[in-house]
Amino acid sequence: MQPLVTHHRTAPPTVDGGRLLRRVEELGNIGRDPATGGITREGYSPADREARAYVVEEARAAGLTVSVDAAGNIFIRAQPAGAAADRPALLMGSHLDTVVGGGRLDGAYGVLAALEVVQACAEFAAESRYEPMAVAFTNEEGALFPQPFFGASVLSGRLADLPREPLDHNGRSLRGPLALAGGDLYSLGSAVWPAESVAAYLELHIEQGPVLERTGNRIGVVNGITGRTVLTVEIHGMAGHAGTVPMAGRCDALAAASRAVLAVERIASERDLCRVATVGRLVIHPNSPNTIADRVRLTVDLRDTVASRMDKAETALRQELRNVARQTGAEIEVVARTHSGPVSTNADLRALIEESCLKLGVPYESLPSGAGHDAQVVADIAPVAMIFVPSIGGASHVPHEDTDPADLVVGAEVLLHTALTAAGV
Numbered sequence: 001m002q003p004l005v006t007h008h009r010t011a012p013p014t015v016d017g018g019r020l021l022r023r024v025e026e027l028g029n030i031g032r033d034p035a036t037g038g039i040t041r042e043g044y045s046p047a048d049r050e051a052r053a054y055v056v057e058e059a060r061a062a063g064l065t066v067s068v069d070a071a072g073n074i075f076i077r078a079q080p081a082g083a084a085a086d087r088p089a090l091l092m093g094s095h096l097d098t099v100v101g102g103g104r105l106d107g108a109y110g111v112l113a114a115l116e117v118v119q120a121c122a123e124f125a126a127e128s129r130y131e132p133m134a135v136a137f138t139n140e141e142g143a144l145f146p147q148p149f150f151g152a153s154v155l156s157g158r159l160a161d162l163p164r165e166p167l168d169h170n171g172r173s174l175r176g177p178l179a180l181a182g183g184d185l186y187s188l189g190s191a192v193w194p195a196e197s198v199a200a201y202l203e204l205h206i207e208q209g210p211v212l213e214r215t216g217n218r219i220g221v222v223n224g225i226t227g228r229t230v231l232t233v234e235i236h237g238m239a240g241h242a243g244t245v246p247m248a249g250r251c252d253a254l255a256a257a258s259r260a261v262l263a264v265e266r267i268a269s270e271r272d273l274c275r276v277a278t279v280g281r282l283v284i285h286p287n288s289p290n291t292i293a294d295r296v297r298l299t300v301d302l303r304d305t306v307a308s309r310m311d312k313a314e315t316a317l318r319q320e321l322r323n324v325a326r327q328t329g330a331e332i333e334v335v336a337r338t339h340s341g342p343v344s345t346n347a348d349l350r351a352l353i354e355e356s357c358l359k360l361g362v363p364y365e366s367l368p369s370g371a372g373h374d375a376q377v378v379a380d381i382a383p384v385a386m387i388f389v390p391s392i393g394g395a396s397h398v399p400h401e402d403t404d405p406a407d408l409v410v411g412a413e414v415l416l417h418t419a420l421t422a423a424g425v
């Protein structure tokens with residue numbers, strides 16, 4: 001980071017807590033599923049588009065400038081439309097998409113707080129060393145299109161890692177939904193940012209775990225982010241009548257999948273090859289009570305903070321899948337893979353966050369992130385840091401995910417203070 005520039009000003013920018021909480025409330029009604037009370041805004045779905053439109057409208061009403069890149073990422077800045085980027089950006093943000101039946105804060109809070117900071121800084125933005133800019137990255141979760149961190153990956157230039165024609169879980173192309181979000185699958189290259197164009201990326205997020213609530217600290221300064229590998233596995237057996245096909249000689253795709261699910265669990269539990277391993281999605285065909293399944297598609301999510309352990313876990317998983325295929329006669333194939341390695345956050349930025357906490361009198365601690373975040377991908381091209389606020393009961397990716405409103409405001413204040421010192425606003 002370069003040294004700070006100080007400016008004489010009458011009143012320092014401040015967070016409008018009421019405005020932030022109003023937006024959290026309003027955005028939190030988009031994609032609400034009345035059956036569960038949870039939020040379902042899968043990336044590039046109609047509900048996701050509605051959330052995007054809400055944020056764009058709020059930003060424009062605040063007199064800010066909005067642009068959308070080919071990946072559908074939304075950028076919000078104080079500079080007039082079309083103004084050339086004359087300084088590196090101080091990017092702040094997160095994502096608006098959610099998991100199926102998730103909460104209203106995961107991702108959305110970080111975007112709204114970044115919008116609040118850009119709005120608060122608007123009148124000073126022109127004099128800052130770095131241009132404060134809010135970003136809402138697309139498809140962080142990979143709930144519908146199984147390419148998590150899609151928008152951040154495009155921005156960071158990971159184009160070679162992405163499929164040329166990304167398909168959703170139902171085999172439908174990203175092309176149409178991306179166009180509806182203002183993007184263009186065939187010009188993703190135009191959305192890549194050169195490394196020197198981003199001075200830093202700051203992501204404010206709910207912790208999604210129990211640590212801060214237990215210690216009573218109100219801010220977490222994230223020291224590292226777990227690596228994540230997601231495999232989509234397809235298992236082919238032979239369909240048949242549940243009543244007439246004898247047990248001997250069956251090739252039941254679901255029975256084979258069950259063995260695979262348990263093998264995944266053992267990789268992290270008994271064998272301790274990686275920190276956690278999860279099969280979170282299972283689609284059974286034809287999913288009929290009296291028909292033997294002929295096809296199962298499942299996802300495997302492997303995570304660890306050590307890259308070599310992730311490699312070992314994946315190698316072991318692939319071996320287990322071969323074993324299951326041999327034992328059951330099913331055909332098993334890994335049809336898709338995405339990978340994002342573990343990263344450390346930037347020490348200078350961490351020091352700025354801690355300094356902000358001290359200035360604001362907010363108790364903080366350092367902790368790792370077990371969840372994935374756009375920051376770990378943006379780390380390819382820029383120094384990154386993350387600020388956590390406590391999650392009530394440690395709950396996340398569930399409808400009752402929540403944070404004390406006072407903590408939501410404190411988090412935004414820490415983000416603002418950190419941004420001001422980093423950008424010399």
Ligand code: GLV
Nearest residue numbers: 141370371372373
């Ligand atoms: C992404 O949100 C993840 O950590 O699952």
Ligand code: MN
Nearest residue numbers: 099106141397
């Ligand atoms: Mn999430």
Ligand code: MN
Nearest residue numbers: 106107140205
């Ligand atoms: Mn998130």
Ligand code: MN
Nearest residue numbers: 140371372373
């Ligand atoms: Mn996430």
